[in-house]
Amino acid sequence: MSTEIEHLPSKLLIVDDLAENLQALEAIIRGENRLIYQASSGEAALSLMLEHEFALAILDVQMPGMDGFELAELMRGTAKTRHIPIVFVTAAASELNFAFRGYETGAVDFLYKPLEVNAVKSKVNVFVDLHQQRLETQRQVAALEYSRKQQEALLKQLQVTQDELQQSIAMRDSFMSMVAHELRTPLNTLFLDVQLRTLQLERGNLAAFGQQELVRMVERDRRQMKSMIRLIDDMLDLTRINSGKLSIRPVQLNLAELLERLVSDLMPQAQAAGYIINLSIQDRVAGEWDAFRLEQIIVNLLTNAMRYGNSQPIDISLHQDRDHAIIAVRDRGVGISELDQQRIFLAFERCEGNQVSSGLGLGLYIAGQLAEAHYGRISVDSAPGEGSTFTLTLPLRITE
Template sequence: MNNVPNKECSLGLTSGAPGHPVGNVTKLLIVDDLPENLRALNAIIRADNRAVYQASSGEEALALLLEHDFALAILDVQMPGMDGFELAELMRGTDKTRHIPIVFVSAAGKELNYAFKGYETGAVDFLYKPLDPDAVRSKVNVFVDLHCQRMEIRRRVEEQHTMMNELRAAQEELRYALRVRDEFMSMVAHELRTPLNTLFLGTQMRKMQLERGNLEAFGKPALEKMVEGDGRQIQAMIRLIDDMMDVSRIRSGVLSIRPAWTELQAMLRRLTDDLSRQAQDAGTTFELEAPETVSGWWDEFRIEQVIVNLLTNALRYGGGKPVRIRLTTSDTEARVDVIDQGPGIDEAMQARIFLPYERVAGNGVPSGLGLGLYISRQLAEAHRGTLTVASRPGEGSVFTLALPRQEKPAA
């Protein structure tokens, strides 16, 4: 008599003692009201990588059926209370248990025609006592193999479903990347075209004046105005190129910070003076509140870059109302608040504005590539600081740059 168990489902299963499953094993259910019958049947069908669950009543069996996924249920027909046929009908009426193969076992004679009734209730086999151990073992192995095949098919379907989801996600990411690339190229072309067109028109006007011999058009006041205008357009293009280079440095992890002893009060005064012409063009003014000097170890060039971004954004979205800049300090940090009185930013947009290429409609001030706040937050975090926004629709916005104060540069 061959008593060597089959290898069950080759899905990385873990062996456990019968009745005490460990890990993902093949589960079998036997139901009989007599303990000696349960012990005998358990001895016949138990094997490595199997867990045999025992129930002495239909009610106890139903509780196990709702909790576990069984490869096979072997039911005794004649039990007090709920008999095997009634249990089978209940199993066939529930989605979770409808698929479980049922084998009936009975000690009654064949003349009672129990087998016919068993097959009517959905049984796959009917066995009479006394049981032939080899026959029982062989039948159980067949149903275990079928269960393993179903589990393997289910696993492959789930893998295919997962792969399809991953493929769809990858396709969506690719479409998004292509859309961002196209939008980025369009923005770059648009933002560079404006200063280039201005420079081109200026050179055409000068060329026309030279061809006409109108040298009076190049007097000192006119030349100063030309040089100033050319410088603004060139600086605009340089800023765009610098932003693109900074994004590349950030993503490649080579953005450099060079801390030095830096004073913020004088920096804010200088920057608001430098941007006063831009504020005038936007129909507004700056209101600086910086009553005391505040110094620390920061990269002056990069902090200027952050503050200029915040100031130009406040002009762009401030609705033509005054922009307040407030400098405060504590023993551990310095804070620069840039406060506008614009339409505000809703909560959903507050997280998005710090993403690259995100732009919202302003008041006519050139909007750039949508990189300013993204770069600024990265620069703040490179200083071990933060850049945050507090805003409500209709109540303006407060952008806060918080920088740690240190006695010497961070390593």
């Protein structure tokens, strides 16, 4: 904007009913960085002034129809033209009333016929210089205003960046604290078990390592290591999601077979926790998905149901709706408030319900991101005390 103002030429308007006078005057005032417009009547002059911003108007006083004075009065009565400097051209140099009327109608100067070339050039140069100075002032004001707005925008952006940085630092500290806490529990258990076994070995008490005890030890170690692996996997997936490197490798997959296998694998864990999982397959849906990532989503929804289901039966169903597969996981547990439903799919958010939740609060966030990577989504329908239903909706094929 400042560049446009800086290079604008000064527009000059000359008004005379005689073409030879217009040509002579234009030849005198022609110059660099000037545009000269001609009008042979007051009406034509007014039309030009409504279209253009003029630095100066040079009006012949004695014109048929609308004379120069009448044109000047009309100019002074219009907001768009009242600021244009007016110089009258007249042959009546000796008539004081003539000059008085001219100044009364807004003239800033007079040119007397016959025109003296140097005087005309000098006067016009003054008005052109004033106009260019005014343009330069406007340019500087516009540049200052632009700079001010840029500074305001920069300050706002800096404030946003500072807030985001503080939020990131707080999230990092919270994340590191949660990771340390969640990893410490299985590590402490493993460490204590190792110390007890070492003590038994140092005492030569090999009887403490009978078959049944070894089975319990191995199972306990497996659970602790599985817990740590799950935490590490969540952290890795979070990093991949944040860096945009989460990859999806779709293959031809039968969802019914996948659900049957997952429910079979989870059944011992569910029964140990007092749960029954009911699987209902209405349609044996097949499509193209990433089998590993889809398993990750479904296992998360099922383990989430076992965490908050109050040992009540869990239902998982599958059906097809046009070109989408619908998987629903329903528990009959504590339920989720409407406010919590808005945040449970965010990173590090944990729905406490009536018990303390373990983990980093990444499960549903990662599941939601994986669903979106398949161009699908996860929704929840729940109310406190009435259980929850998580619904996974997936297109049959991933299309970008």
